[in-house]
Amino acid sequence: MESLTITTPKKQQAVPEPTVRRMPQYLHLVRALREKGDMYVSAPVIARMLGLDPTQVVKDMAYTGVSGKTRIGFSTEELQLALEDFLGYNRKHEAFLVGAGYLGSALIQYQGFREAGMKIVAAFDTDKRKFGTEIQGVPVFSLEKFRDLASRLHISIGIITTPAGAAQSVADLMVVWGIKAIWNFAPVALKVPDQIIVQDTHIYANLAVIINKLGQQKNS
Amino acid sequence: MESLTITTPKKQQAVPEPTVRRMPQYLHLVRALREKGDMYVSAPVIARMLGLDPTQVVKDMAYTGVSGKTRIGFSTEELQLALEDFLGYNRKHEAFLVGAGYLGSALIQYQGFREAGMKIVAAFDTDKRKFGTEIQGVPVFSLEKFRDLASRLHISIGIITTPAGAAQSVADLMVVWGIKAIWNFAPVALKVPDQIIVQDTHIYANLAVIINKLGQQKNS
DNA sequence: AATATATAAAGATATTTTTCTTTATTCTCA
DNA sequence: TGAGAATAAAGAAAAATATCTTTATATATT
Incomplete structure (x- = not known):
């Protein structure tokens, strides 16, 4: 397994509240996908599963600091870690x-x-x-x-x-x-x-x- | 006690969701005021008590169909009935x-x-x-x-x-x-x-x- | 009775959020 | 090797919402 460097978001500030509210949903979904064995997931797929707009998902993802690969999507492992970090699941x-x-x-x-x-x-x-x-x-x-x-x-x-x-x-x-x-x-x-x-x-x-x-x- | 005619809102449609979400707060407050014996309450007063913008309160009140008296405010009784009606507290x-x-x-x-x-x-x-x-x-x-x-x-x-x-x-x-x-x-x-x-x-x-x-x- | 003031109500502006468009990348398949 | 397709990313437009401004009205005070 390669090492993963989660780039922290450029600015810790000013994440739109609606975005913050969607983050737990993303995490829940990504966890389920990883359990299923999926290595990658694209924004359009996430959007379809959660009933959201694809570009909105892309924008939300940008706040986590992960960047996706064209035609592949986001690494589920990277996403999960980034989302957990974003949501503060580490600091207690x-x-x-x-x-x-x-x-x-x-x-x-x-x-x-x-x-x-x-x-x-x-x-x-x-x-x-x-x-x-x-x-x-x-x-x-x-x-x-x-x-x-x-x-x-x-x-x-x-x-x-x-x-x-x-x-x-x-x-x-x-x-x-x-x-x-x-x-x-x-x-x-x-x-x-x-x-x-x-x-x-x-x-x-x-x-x-x-x-x-x-x-x-x-x-x- | 004079009879109260609650004019139903012009259109039953398209009340902004944020407004709907504030309605229970208004009702809760108005009930408390009535118990205290207040006959009237103005939008600015409501705004101060709930930490909202005065004009927003006025706009929200407009959706209930009650109209206030200048320099006096809204009748608490009328408001309560209108809010209960709006929130469907009658139909079960x-x-x-x-x-x-x-x-x-x-x-x-x-x-x-x-x-x-x-x-x-x-x-x-x-x-x-x-x-x-x-x-x-x-x-x-x-x-x-x-x-x-x-x-x-x-x-x-x-x-x-x-x-x-x-x-x-x-x-x-x-x-x-x-x-x-x-x-x-x-x-x-x-x-x-x-x-x-x-x-x-x-x-x-x-x-x-x-x-x-x-x-x-x-x-x- | 007249004036000043607090208020409702309507309109305009600003902000926030979402959705739409475009561009560029890169992977797949022929 | 090259064309096509799916995607991320950035920018622009649109929609929704909140805030600000103005106006008119009615009430209380003098």
């Missing part, structure tokens, strides 16, 4: 999760975050009955413990899966204790300092899109 | 969920879908041990039962929370039995006929954005 980010309800538990259980560059190391809740228990090996603590743990460990990501009412105060806590990015599942617009990264995953937004499209369809 | 959509794992259970448990216009009426799985059990009152059946139930009841939405490997075959099944929209949580690009609505909620995409931004921040 550790996360705290607050709100160990059903959604929180689901996220903890969700296999794959670990290999996706993030590890949930602890969960927090206000329900006394949950203190001291474990979810898939992840311990559940009282919110009081948050302070000590967060400052001792170097936690970069905070996940909020609490009810809407509690989300802002949890976010405030996370900011105080040095969290750099907040992944918010509560249907609330969080107010945090500018340098804090906030990523909202509003389940209802997706439902709204579905129901809106269903309504549209009926009218035509 | 019933849904089947396939994949009663942790994520699937979380969605079923998630309070609020019911009042958000969707009701999950049954769940399906391939794990025999789950057959006959209930999650929050929602029965879990074998996938074999899917056929009969789907044709008997009028189910418009199918939710896929299976592992990636099973997603496509589940989608095929859903198409056969007349599902109109699929809400897909598996990290797979589903192939379905054109008239079927597919809404992907790829958890990993959000994680990718977070980690990408974290990486960017470190480099500056």
